[in-house]
Every structure is written in C-alpha cells, then in structure tokens.
Amino acid sequence: MVNLTINNKKICAAEEMTILEAAKQNNILIPHFCSMEGIHQIGSCRICVVEVEGEKTLQASCKIRVKEGMVVYTNTEKVKKARKLLYELMLSDHPKDCLNCTRNQNCEFQRLGEIIQVSESRFEGEKSKPDRDDSSPSIVRDTAKCILCRRCVTVCNDVQEIGVLNVQKRGFHSFVGPAAGLPLNSVNCTYCGQCINVCPVGALQEKDSTQMVWNALYDRNKRVIVQTAPSVRVSLGEEFGYEPGTVVTGKMVTALRDIGFNDVFDTSFGADLTVLEESHELLKRIKNSFLAKQAALPMITSCSPGWIKYFEHVFPERLEHLSTCKSPHMMLGALIKTYYADKIKVNPKDIFVVSVMPCTAKKFEITRPELKNNGFPNVDAVLTTRELARMIKEAGIDFRNLEEGEFDTPLGISAGAGNLFGAAGGVAEAVLRTVYRTVTGRELQPGMVHIRSIKGQEHIKALEVKIENTVEEYRFIDGETLKVAAASGMKGMKAFMEQLEDGTSPYHFIEVMGCPGGCINGGGQPRPSNEYVRKKRMEAVHSIDRGKALRGSHENPAIAKLYEEFLAEPLGKKSGELLHTKYTKRGIYNELI
Amino acid sequence: METISKQYKSKKETDQEKYERIEAMIEEYREKEGSLIQILHMAQEIYGYLPVELQQFIARKLDKPLSEVYGVTTFYSFLSTKPRGEYTIRVCMGTACYVRGGKKIIERLKEVLDIDVGETTADGKFTLEVTRCIGACGLAPAITINDRVYKQVNPDKLKDILKTYY
Numbered sequence: 001m002v003n004l005t006i007n008n009k010k011i012c013a014a015e016e017m018t019i020l021e022a023a024k025q026n027n028i029l030i031p032h033f034c035s036m037e038g039i040h041q042i043g044s045c046r047i048c049v050v051e052v053e054g055e056k057t058l059q060a061s062c063k064i065r066v067k068e069g070m071v072v073y074t075n076t077e078k079v080k081k082a083r084k085l086l087y088e089l090m091l092s093d094h095p096k097d098c099l100n101c102t103r104n105q106n107c108e109f110q111r112l113g114e115i116i117q118v119s120e121s122r123f124e125g126e127k128s129k130p131d132r133d134d135s136s137p138s139i140v141r142d143t144a145k146c147i148l149c150r151r152c153v154t155v156c157n158d159v160q161e162i163g164v165l166n167v168q169k170r171g172f173h174s175f176v177g178p179a180a181g182l183p184l185n186s187v188n189c190t191y192c193g194q195c196i197n198v199c200p201v202g203a204l205q206e207k208d209s210t211q212m213v214w215n216a217l218y219d220r221n222k223r224v225i226v227q228t229a230p231s232v233r234v235s236l237g238e239e240f241g242y243e244p245g246t247v248v249t250g251k252m253v254t255a256l257r258d259i260g261f262n263d264v265f266d267t268s269f270g271a272d273l274t275v276l277e278e279s280h281e282l283l284k285r286i287k288n289s290f291l292a293k294q295a296a297l298p299m300i301t302s303c304s305p306g307w308i309k310y311f312e313h314v315f316p317e318r319l320e321h322l323s324t325c326k327s328p329h330m331m332l333g334a335l336i337k338t339y340y341a342d343k344i345k346v347n348p349k350d351i352f353v354v355s356v357m358p359c360t361a362k363k364f365e366i367t368r369p370e371l372k373n374n375g376f377p378n379v380d381a382v383l384t385t386r387e388l389a390r391m392i393k394e395a396g397i398d399f400r401n402l403e404e405g406e407f408d409t410p411l412g413i414s415a416g417a418g419n420l421f422g423a424a425g426g427v428a429e430a431v432l433r434t435v436y437r438t439v440t441g442r443e444l445q446p447g448m449v450h451i452r453s454i455k456g457q458e459h460i461k462a463l464e465v466k467i468e469n470t471v472e473e474y475r476f477i478d479g480e481t482l483k484v485a486a487a488s489g490m491k492g493m494k495a496f497m498e499q500l501e502d503g504t505s506p507y508h509f510i511e512v513m514g515c516p517g518g519c520i521n522g523g524g525q526p527r528p529s530n531e532y533v534r535k536k537r538m539e540a541v542h543s544i545d546r547g548k549a550l551r552g553s554h555e556n557p558a559i560a561k562l563y564e565e566f567l568a569e570p571l572g573k574k575s576g577e578l579l580h581t582k583y584t585k586r587g588i589y590n591e592l593i
Numbered sequence: 594m595e596t597i598s599k600q601y602k603s604k605k606e607t608d609q610e611k612y613e614r615i616e617a618m619i620e621e622y623r624e625k626e627g628s629l630i631q632i633l634h635m636a637q638e639i640y641g642y643l644p645v646e647l648q649q650f651i652a653r654k655l656d657k658p659l660s661e662v663y664g665v666t667t668f669y670s671f672l673s674t675k676p677r678g679e680y681t682i683r684v685c686m687g688t689a690c691y692v693r694g695g696k697k698i699i700e701r702l703k704e705v706l707d708i709d710v711g712e713t714t715a716d717g718k719f720t721l722e723v724t725r726c727i728g729a730c731g732l733a734p735a736i737t738i739n740d741r742v743y744k745q746v747n748p749d750k751l752k753d754i755l756k757t758y759y
C-alpha cells in the first residue's frame with residue numbers, strides 16, 4: 001500500500017493501481033474515455049490527464065501508477081482546459097449526427113461532453129474520410145464516427161485473438177479496419193460482435209434488421225413468428241433500467257405480443273431438441289470409435305455461429321469434428337415452417353420467422369445457403385437484444401408496467417437444460433444430462449460430475465463423468481469415463497484445437513462458445529457488458545435452470561411429442577433433413593482463399 | 594540492416610525464388626526483437642514492394658494477423674504496397690525547399706509524369722515521393738533520384754533531368 005494525496009484528500013492505494021483506479025476507489029471521478037478496466041489502458045485519448053506535483057507536463061492517469069507521497073490534482077484550471085481542448089479536437093473530426101445515430105443517449109462520447117461541459121466545438125476541421133462498410137450481414141463499420149480509441153483493436157486481437165481490426169496508415173489518415181482497406185465480409189471476421197460491445201460511439205454497430213421486421217409485421221398476409229434465445233430474458237431488462245441479472249421473461253413475451261408477433265416461441269425448446277440430437281450424435285461417434293475405431297472425436301459443438309466461422313477459417317481440414325447439428329434457433333425455424341405450419345395450416349411461404357438473439361453472428365448464419373429447407377430459409381431475420389429494446393421503445397410500450405405473459409405452446413415449452421445454453425458451459429452440462437440418462441437409464445446427479453480447470457488455460461473447464469451400470473445397448477462403455485471440455489471466447493482456441501491435428505485430444509466432447517462467458521456476453525447484448533454485468537446475467541441463467549421442474553431436455557414433454565408425431569427418432573431421416581447441416585472450408589485470412 | 598539486405602539481393606529471379614529467399618530470411622529473423630519491421634523491409638528489398646499476397650505470406654509465417662502486418666506496412670513511409678519504379682524521385686519538403694519552390698516542383702513533376710505523389714508511372718520507370726529535409730537547405734530546392742541529389746532545381750529543367758534516365 002502507498003499513501004498519496006488527490007485533491008488534498010489523503011488516500012491509501014495498492015501499489016499496482018493507476019491514479020485513475022485509486023481515485024475511483026475513493027470516489028474521485030476523473031473523466032476518462034478510451035480506457036477499459038483491466039484490458040485496455042493505452043492512454044491514447046489523454047482525456048484522463050491530471051497534474052502530478054513535480055512533473056512538468058500533465059499525466060495520463062490511466063497509465064501512471066500511484067507512488068508513495070504522490071500529490072495529484074484532478075481539477076485544476078490547467079487540467080480542465082486541457083481536457084476541454086482534447087475533447088474539442090476529437091469533436092472537430094466527428095460527424096455529430098446524434099439525432100439519427102443509434103447511439104444517441106447511449107453514447108460515451110456524448111456523456112463525456114456532458115461531464116466536460118462542452119456545447120460547441122470551436123474548431124471545425126477537415127474530416128477524415130467518411131467510409132461506411134456495411135458489406136457484412138452482421139456488422140456495420142462507420143469509420144467517420146470512429147474516435148480511434150482502439151478498444152476494438154484490443155478486443156479483436158487480445159481478447160478474441162482474431163486480429164481482423166487494426167490501425168491502418170498514419171496520422172490524420174489513420175483509421176481502424178481490416179488489412180488493405182478490405183471490407184469486413186471478405187476477411188476472417190467471425191462476426192462475434194465483441195468489438196461492437198466496447199465501441200464507445202456509433203462507429204461499430206449491428207446491421208439493422210428492425211425495419212425488415214416492421215415491414216413483415218405490417219404485411220397482413222404474413223404470419224410473423226418470433227423466438228427468443230435463453231440469454232435475452234436475462235439481459236433485456238437492462239435496457240429498461242432494471243438491475244443486471246433481472247429475469248424479464250414474462251414482460252418480454254407480452255411486449256412481443258404487443259408489438260404484433262402472432263406466435264411467441266422459446267429458442268430453449270430448440271436447445272432441448274439440439275441436446276437430444278447432439279447427445280445421440282455423440283453416442284454414435286463414441287460407439288463407432290469403440291467398435292470400429294474410426295470416428296471424428298472429440299465432437300465439437302456447433303451452436304455458436306461465430307465459433308463455427310472461426311473454425312472454418314482456422315481448421316478447414318478438420319470440419320468433421322464439428323457436430324452436424326444446426327444451432328437451436330435454426331432447428332426451431334425449420335420446425336416452424338414444417339411441423340408447426342402443418343398444424344396451423346399455413347403455407348410456409350407466408351410465415352416469417354424472427355429470432356431475437358444475443359448475437360451478431362446469427363445475422364450472418366441465416367444467410368448461409370445450406371440453412372434452407374424446401375426453398376425457404378429456416379429463419380428470416382435476426383434481431384439482437386439491443387434491437388428488440390429499440391423496437392419496444394419505438395412501439396411506445398411501457399415495458400416496466402407490462403403484465404407477465406407466457407410463451408405459446410408447443411414450441412415454447414422448455415426444460416432447464418435448454419435454458420442453460422445462455423451461459424458458457426451450459427451446452428456441455430445439458431448434453432451430459434441426456435447422455436448419462438440414455439446410457440444408464442438413470443438421471444445424472446450434480447455430485448457425479450467432476451469439474452476442474454486446466455492448468456494454464458483457466459478459461460477452459462474439464463468435466464468428467466464415470467459411466468457405470470449401463471443399459472444393455474451401451475455395455476461397451478461401461479466403466480469408461482466420459483471426458484468433456486467447455487470453453488468460451490476464441491482466445492487460446494487455436495492452440496487448444498491443435499490437439500485435433502495431432503490426435504492427442506483426451507476429450508470426447510468439447511463445447512466452445514465464441515464469446516467470452518457465452519451468449520450472456522454476446523455481441524448483440526446491451527452495453528456495457530462488463531465483468532459485473534456478465535456475472536449477474538450468468539447467475540440469472542442458472543437460477544432459471546434451477547427453477548424448472550424439468551431439468552433434462554429428454555424430460556421435456558413437448559419434445560417427446562414432437563418425436564412421436566413428426567421426427568420419429570433422433571438422427572432419423574426427418575432430423576437429418578431438417579436439423580442437421582454441413583460446413584464450408586474458408587481461408588485463414590480471407591473469406592475464401 | 595543495409596548489408597544484410599544486400600546479401601539477399603540479386604537480379605532476375607522468379608517469384609518463387611524470391612519467396613523462397615524471403616522464407617529463409619523470415620526463419621533467420623523471426624525471433625529477433627522488432628523483427629516484423631525488419632522482415633518487411635528486407636522482403637521489400639527482395640521483392641521490390643509488398644503486395645497484399647506477400648504480406649499474407651509473411652503474416653502466416655509469423656503467425657500474426659494480416660491486419661497487424663498491414664498496419665505496420667502502411668504506417669512506415671519507406672514500406673510500399675504498390676510496385677515501385679526503377680527510380681524513386683523524392684522531392685524535399687523541408688522548410689527551405691518548401692519556401693523556395695519545392696511545391697512547384699511537385700506540381701510540375703505530377704504533370705510531366707502524369708501521376709500523383711506515392712504513385713508509379715505506367716512504364717514502371719519513376720515513383721514520385723516527398724521527403725523530409727535532406728540537408729541541402731543551402732541549395733534549395735532539392736530533389737533526389739535514387740541516390741543522386743539535384744540541387745537548386747529549376748522546374749523548367751525537370752524534363753531535361755528526367756530524360757537522362759531513359
């Protein structure tokens with residue numbers, strides 16, 4: 001601990017702290033902009049400057065560590081003038097389109113202006129080139145609004161280890177973007193959207209789908225059916241002033257009906273279905289490997305489209321390891337336009353399926369040509385959690401005072417397992433429940449799963465379950481230990497997956513979610529999505545699972561009925577047509593070469 | 594650095610041979626501190642310039658994102674992503690040269706060569722660039738063509754100077 005004074009107040013702070021952190025801990029707020037706690041402190045914006053006694057120049061408080069006896073002033077005339085000047089210079093190269101910018105009222109740059117009290121910019125400079133890149137189905141880059149804080153560069157390179165974004169060129173001409181000025185749809189971007197979550201302004205955004213959805217809703221001949229992902233109900237509330245982690249399922253369902261959706265279904269149902277198909281696929285592969293010694297193991301999950309695209313770019317020769325299961329909302333979409341369309345006697349061409357997702361990569365996923373059945377795309381539009389909140393506001397709905405609604409049947413019924421898909425590790429746990437039940441005839445009890453972290457790879461969890469006293473059909477694995485790994489975030493995945501190349505992977509099954517923490521931290525979730533918020537959302541997902549009478553997907557009666565009436569059996573002919581898919585080889589830096 | 598790159602320099606090779614030499618050079622320098630800039634510099638010496646394909650090759654060998662490599666290439670003015678001419682004309686934009694007609698020389702050269710600053714003529718002969726003070730202030734305005742310095746350049750005589758390179 002060291003002692004220092006900030007604004008004549010004596011404080012005590014841990015040695016490794018920066019001035020900014022020490023001040024914050026003592027309720028002294030230093031305006032700052034580009035820094036992100038714990039990940040990104042490069043001092044590029046210099047908004048956080050302070051006066052340190054004995055130093056000739058102002059110091060960036062996000063970079064300078066506290067020292068014994070340090071005397072700091074955060075609000076002197078000199079500091080305030082400098083801050084104002086810096087802000088005005090940034091503003092001089094900014095379009096100021098606030099009124100038609102989706103970040104209006106939710107923009108860190110605006111908020112900063114309020115703190116600093118700048119109402120006009122004295123300098124009107126030449127603008128760096130406005131250059132809008134809306135080539136990708138997921139993400140729009142509006143470089144004219146970029147203030148070069150480089151948070152997205154840190155996230156894309158260090159947090160996700162993809163490296164699509166970087167600073168190009170120099171000085172006035174510098175901009176943040178992919179190599180060679182290439183559009184985002186021609187490089188190895190995973191569309192995870194993590195860069196969007198940290199961008200303080202409107203320079204990185206999801207591609208808007210709200211207009212398209214409104215148009216479908218206006219069309220009287222369309223039956224517009226919506227489904228919502230498990231992680232949306234635990235985050236949507238934040239957009240309406242609720243504490244992070246508040247579960248707003250009931251109000252969300254009512255809001256969707258009020259907006260005008262004809263049916264409101266739950267992607268958790270699709271997740272339960274995924275669990276059944278994926279569990280049987282896993283067992284089939286394990287059987288083949290035991291009996292015929294030829295099967296692509298470990299099998300890797302396929303519900304995160306950002307992860308899938310990453311895998312296609314980095315391991316194009318190992319695609320056979322990916323589960324062939326479509327992601328839950330695509331499965332549900334395929335069923336809506338077949339099974340459900342038959343039930344309600346509506347021609348699938350008149351059905352418009354909207355998925356509300358925590359994810360920007362899902363916007364890309366629905367454009368994949370293989371994700372169609374009978375000529376109809378499984379899903380027609382994807383809205384992010386943020387976009388749904390915008391639509392609710394646009395419709396003039398008073399969210400906080402809504403009644404609690406319930407999902408429609410039958411595609412709105414879910415077990416706890418399906419709901420777990422919202423958080424990292426959830427798919428692995430859900431699949432284990434069903435695999436264990438299928439193989440032994442007994443339900444998996446919490447104490448049976450042995451969980452540990454892998455040394456040096458703390459973001460990967462290893463789960464083990466001993467299989468004993470199996471039913472007749474699975475005698476061949478009696479006494480074996482089922483090994484599962486669960487990871488989230490793309491970081492470290494390249495090294496982890498290299499075990500596939502040399503065949504040394506000890507696992508049978510690996511869950512990977514493209515975003516750190518899983519869908520609760522997806523690229524379409526409300527901002528900010530920081531550590532505290534992520535933790536709260538994660539807890540909320542687990543509380544939903546615990547609150548369900550039905551824990552395992554195989555216990556979901558609506559799923560049982562679906563197999564009975566329509567699909568016949570997991571991995572059967574109908575499932576193969578509707579619920580499974582194939583993958584594309586892509587280049588390491590480019591979309592195709 | 595100069596001598597090292599010389600050692601890798603030779604004329605009339607096929608692209609494949611050039612790539613092979615670049616690969617060998619990468620192997621030798623990859624572990625060194627700040628190797629990316631050095632490697633790019635030497636690759637440019639070998640290949641003449643740094644097209645995206647070559648940067649992709651280097652990025653892959655170094656296991657780095659292409660955007661990072663490209664960021665470095667476009668940050669340093671001595672690295673070029675476009676083919677360079679046989680001769681590089683650099684017009685000094687130091688204060689002395691600037692006030693004594695440097696700007697006019699650029700305008701004239703752009704006109705005569707029919708290219709912009711940073712570009713190369715269609716016949717691959719000349720690349721036009723501006724440079725910071727080259728220390729010939731007493732005899733401004735100055736330009737260099739490859740290693741040769743021309744002082745007190747008269748814009749009307751530019752054509753005659755260029756002629757000597759054909």
Ligand code: SF4
Binds near residue numbers: 097099105203
């Ligand atoms: S990014 Fe912020 S400051 Fe810029 S136009 Fe949008 S709302 Fe306004």
Ligand code: SF4
Binds near residue numbers: 160162163193
């Ligand atoms: S979406 Fe993901 S991969 Fe693409 S640029 Fe953003 S952070 Fe990088």
Ligand code: SF4
Binds near residue numbers: 176198203
């Ligand atoms: S795009 Fe956004 S996050 Fe990236 S540098 Fe620009 S302002 Fe910062």
